[in-house]
């Protein structure tokens with residue numbers, strides 16, 4: 001028996017019985033209150049480096065069956081095979097992870113048209129710059145839009161507040177976790193656009209703009 005199989009046999013919990021409905025428990029997050037399935041716990045191997053508290057050395061086994069079933073329906077009439085990875089409209093978008101944002105539809109774009117980089121707040125981070133450089137030089141990007149949005153949680157909280165809320169949800173200290181909160185959304189947007197403009201590997205020929213998406217009207221205003 002291989003090591004991997006042995007580990008799997010030892011670490012997997014018993015299969016859930018399908019006769020019982022999934023148990024739900026309410027949880028509070030800083031974005032609101034919702035229900036999740038009660039997690040089953042299994043040990044995880046852990047990574048070298050940071051030592052986790054004992055109670056955190058378990059990960060919930062989530063149920064993805066509904067999503068995988070939806071994927072099979074998606075694949076039934078899948079007609080996008082063989083598509084290349086170029087941004088066909090020459091567009092790259094840096095925007096927030098917020099679920100109210102539909103980056104392609106809000107700009108009249110379609111599948112394959114744009115490179116999209118998302119993070120909390122829609123910030124131009126080092127990782128975003130890496131994506132933009134690749135987009136510009138290898139993937140057909142000619143225009144870059146940086147698009148934060150109204151009513152963004154990252155602009156409505158301080159870093160201390162987020163740490164306190166996350167700590168309360170996690171049941172443990174979160175004061176070490178960095179959150180890139182936005183104190184002044186317009187000033188941050190100006191900084192972010194400047195970062196893209198100033199990057200030595202992003203040529204002047206690339207169009208760069210800073211915008212604000214209104215999650216209540218769907219409109220985008222150019223601010224920078």
Ligand SMILES: [Zn+2]
Nearest residue numbers: 096098121152
């Ligand atoms: Zn946001």
